[in-house]
Amino acid sequence: MLLGGVLVITRKNPVHSALALIVTLLAQASIYLMLYAPFVAGVQIILYAGGIMVLFLFVIMLVSIDRSVRERQFNSQWVVGMIAATALGGLLIAVYTKGTSIFPDRALSIVEGDNTQQVATMLYGQYMFAFEIASLLLLVAIIGAVVMAKKRI
Amino acid sequence: MAPIIQYIESYLGSNQTPGGAGNMFWALVYILLVFVGLSVAVIAMNWLERKILAHMQVRLGPMRVGPHGLLQPIADALKLLLKEDIMPAEADAALFWVAPFVVVLAAFTVFVVVPFGPTHAITDMNIGILFMLGVSSLSVLGIVMAGWASNSHYPLIGALRSSAQMVSYEVAMGLAVVSAVLMTSLNPTGTGTLSMIGIVQAQLAQGEWFIFKFFPLGLTAFFIFAVAMVAETNRAPFDLAEAESELTAGFHTEYSGFRWSLFFLAEYSAMIAVSSIAVTLWLGGWLRPFPNLLDGSTWDLVFSLFPGAAFIFLAAMCFFNAARMPKHPFFRIQTIGLAGFGAVLGLIGLVLLIPGVRVRVQDIFWFAAKVAAFMYLYIWYRGTFPRYRFDQLMKMGWKVLLPLGLAVLILTASVALLQEKIWHP
Amino acid sequence: MESMLHITTLHYLVLGAALFLLGVIGVLTRRNVVIVLMSIELILNAVNLNLVAFSRLWGGVHGQVFAIFVITDAAAEAAVGLGILIAFFRNKETVNIDEVNLLKW
Numbered sequence: 186m187l188l189g190g191v192l193v194i195t196r197k198n199p200v201h202s203a204l205a206l207i208v209t210l211l212a213q214a215s216i217y218l219m220l221y222a223p224f225v226a227g228v229q230i231i232l233y234a235g236g237i238m239v240l241f242l243f244v245i246m247l248v249s250i251d252r253s254v255r256e257r258q259f260n261s262q263w264v265v266g267m268i269a270a271t272a273l274g275g276l277l278i279a280v281y282t283k284g285t286s287i288f289p290d291r292a293l294s295i296v297e298g299d300n301t302q303q304v305a306t307m308l309y310g311q312y313m314f315a316f317e318i319a320s321l322l323l324l325v326a327i328i329g330a331v332v333m334a335k336k337r338i
Numbered sequence: 339m340a341p342i343i344q345y346i347e348s349y350l351g352s353n354q355t356p357g358g359a360g361n362m363f364w365a366l367v368y369i370l371l372v373f374v375g376l377s378v379a380v381i382a383m384n385w386l387e388r389k390i391l392a393h394m395q396v397r398l399g400p401m402r403v404g405p406h407g408l409l410q411p412i413a414d415a416l417k418l419l420l421k422e423d424i425m426p427a428e429a430d431a432a433l434f435w436v437a438p439f440v441v442v443l444a445a446f447t448v449f450v451v452v453p454f455g456p457t458h459a460i461t462d463m464n465i466g467i468l469f470m471l472g473v474s475s476l477s478v479l480g481i482v483m484a485g486w487a488s489n490s491h492y493p494l495i496g497a498l499r500s501s502a503q504m505v506s507y508e509v510a511m512g513l514a515v516v517s518a519v520l521m522t523s524l525n526p527t528g529t530g531t532l533s534m535i536g537i538v539q540a541q542l543a544q545g546e547w548f549i550f551k552f553f554p555l556g557l558t559a560f561f562i563f564a565v566a567m568v569a570e571t572n573r574a575p576f577d578l579a580e581a582e583s584e585l586t587a588g589f590h591t592e593y594s595g596f597r598w599s600l601f602f603l604a605e606y607s608a609m610i611a612v613s614s615i616a617v618t619l620w621l622g623g624w625l626r627p628f629p630n631l632l633d634g635s636t637w638d639l640v641f642s643l644f645p646g647a648a649f650i651f652l653a654a655m656c657f658f659n660a661a662r663m664p665k666h667p668f669f670r671i672q673t674i675g676l677a678g679f680g681a682v683l684g685l686i687g688l689v690l691l692i693p694g695v696r697v698r699v700q701d702i703f704w705f706a707a708k709v710a711a712f713m714y715l716y717i718w719y720r721g722t723f724p725r726y727r728f729d730q731l732m733k734m735g736w737k738v739l740l741p742l743g744l745a746v747l748i749l750t751a752s753v754a755l756l757q758e759k760i761w762h763p
Numbered sequence: 764m765e766s767m768l769h770i771t772t773l774h775y776l777v778l779g780a781a782l783f784l785l786g787v788i789g790v791l792t793r794r795n796v797v798i799v800l801m802s803i804e805l806i807l808n809a810v811n812l813n814l815v816a817f818s819r820l821w822g823g824v825h826g827q828v829f830a831i832f833v834i835t836d837a838a839a840e841a842a843v844g845l846g847i848l849i850a851f852f853r854n855k856e857t858v859n860i861d862e863v864n865l866l867k868w
Contacts, residue, residue, distance in 0.1 A: 194789035235475030266791030326839035333846030
């Protein structure tokens with residue numbers, strides 16, 4: 186997965202980056218399976234790898250990349266960017282090395298049978314409001330995407 | 339020898355799929371069996387398509403290669419393997435290599451959860467149907483990659499059209515699937531399930547196949563899925579993106595030889611995969627007709643004679659046609675070949691009549707028979723319907739199937755709720 | 764060997780942090796807008812990984828539900844972002860973010 190991530194940010198050709206991202210997303214789905222979250226893994230494969238990445242590939246093909254492949258590929262501010270990323274990395278390392286004591290190291294019960302039912306109960310029960318808001322958000326996103334990509338409004 | 343037979347016997351008595359039991363060896367055996375079965379099915383589909391299409395068009399189809407063209411698929415496979423492997427000059431080499439494999443991978447991975455029987459699946463995932471829908475949507479990526487990597491106009495347009503069509507009809511498929519899964523929650527036990535084996539067992543427990551449930555809602559959902567699955571696999575009448583007269587074969591124009599055969603393999607496997615989804619969700623999977631209505635040991639016996647009887651019928655047809663062959667010395671080898679094929683089929687039929695084998699093979703036979711019926715429907719559509727224009731196709735996907743799917747879903751949910759609360763509280 | 768293979772929550776969190784870092788580097792240093800958007804997807808995936816890892820740790824499925832919402836959000840944002848990209852490309856004929864400087868003084 187990390188190899189996929191590295192390939193995403195370092196390839197010149199955006200199509201190769203998109204493929205590396207697909208590999209990363211599929212690896213992520215298998216990690217979800219390791220974490221006993223099969224429903225989220227299924228949703229990840231359907232939505233992310235099968236939907237969003239198709240969208241990305243479509244747009245990459247519509248936007249001509251022949252010029253951009255031959256240009257320089259890294260930013261003019263890449264030094265500052267790397268310094269900021271290193272600072273963030275240092276912060277994260279500090280947090281993780283200092284805070285290992287708060288994670289209880291217990292072995293949890295492996296309940297595989299009804300993960301979907303549990304997620305559904307919670308999604309439609311406790312988080313019903315967020316569910317409705319998410320559907321509204323998707324509606325707004327659909328209208329926004331259609332308007333943004335139209336030739337004449 | 340005896341311990342091996344004992345090992346096989348001890349496994350055959352288990353009541354779990356190999357994946358569920360964590361048994362790696364048997365899972366590998368099942369994977370091999372599914373792979374071989376799928377290859378045989380694709381080869382048979384190739385022959386069947388050409389013969390049935392020909393007979394629908396009042397001609398004979400391939401008759402020369404083997405007796406009645408039976409060796410035609412093998413000849414086709416040999417030709418494809420021996421063809422020169424061309425790659426376009428400016429094409430993106432990595433993508434060009436990878437694209438057919440991605441499509442084949444997506445088409446074959448789906449068969450991990452297809453249930454051929456109550457314990458005859460490679461594994462029974464908790465999210466079986468979700469997994470199948472998701473992985474079959476990964477083939478869109480392979481098609482887009484193939485069109486892009488060919489670096490030429492026709493494949494690119496074909497790939498974009500084909501993937502737009504597949505993505506649109508996935509939505510309609512999803513809605514139909516959801517309304518079928520909704521019906522599984524009306525079990526006497528009370529919880530619905532997404533696992534494929536669970537869906538068929540729900541149909542068994544509720545006593546009717548979901549296609550007949552809440553008439554006509556189950557039928558409409560099945561109809562939506564049947565139309566969407568034909569569009570999903572880019573088959574007639576929705577094959578604008580790959581028909582020869584339209585875009586010179588669309589996204590796989592630049593592929594030749596072995597790579598093209600991979601696309602072809604993936605297309606037929608995808609057809610079988612979505613047919614098995616339809617069979618599992620609506621037509622009762624591996625259940626024989628009338629499992630609850632006509633039950634009892636005599637009806638079980640009658641229905642379990644079907645596999646053997648089917649093969650013996652096929653063998654009888656082979657012998658009949660062998661007798662009808664022209665009595666010319668040039669046709670002698672074809673006659674012998676056909677009679678030999680008939681003998682093999684008859685032997686298989688006789689083996690399937692042995693009581694021990696009969697009981698186990700029954701589920702797989704009924705499942706395969708239903709999927710074969712769907713394959714015949716595919717070929718029938720190809721021979722009958724004219725092609726949809728692309729804008730008509732997209733219009734139908736979004737403006738007809740999607741509202742219909744939503745309506746079916748809402749109505750199914752309401753009727754299910756009424757049934758739960760009012761009629762059988 | 765036994766203790767090496769025991770994958771604790773910390774391992775998942777470190778993996779999530781590494782992905783997050785990769786995404787941040789991608790956002791800050793690449794010129795191609797599409798790759799910047801893909802790095803944002805990497806960041807969101809890292810967050811999802813953290814959420815699901817914690818959901819496994821504490822036993823309920825709250826984290827998984829939140830992860831599903833995050834995936835939905837990512838889909839919406841990718842759609843709108845790519846729409847903006849297409850509108851921008853139609854005007855400027857380039858996908859270089861250094862050229863998005865109309866508001867620069």
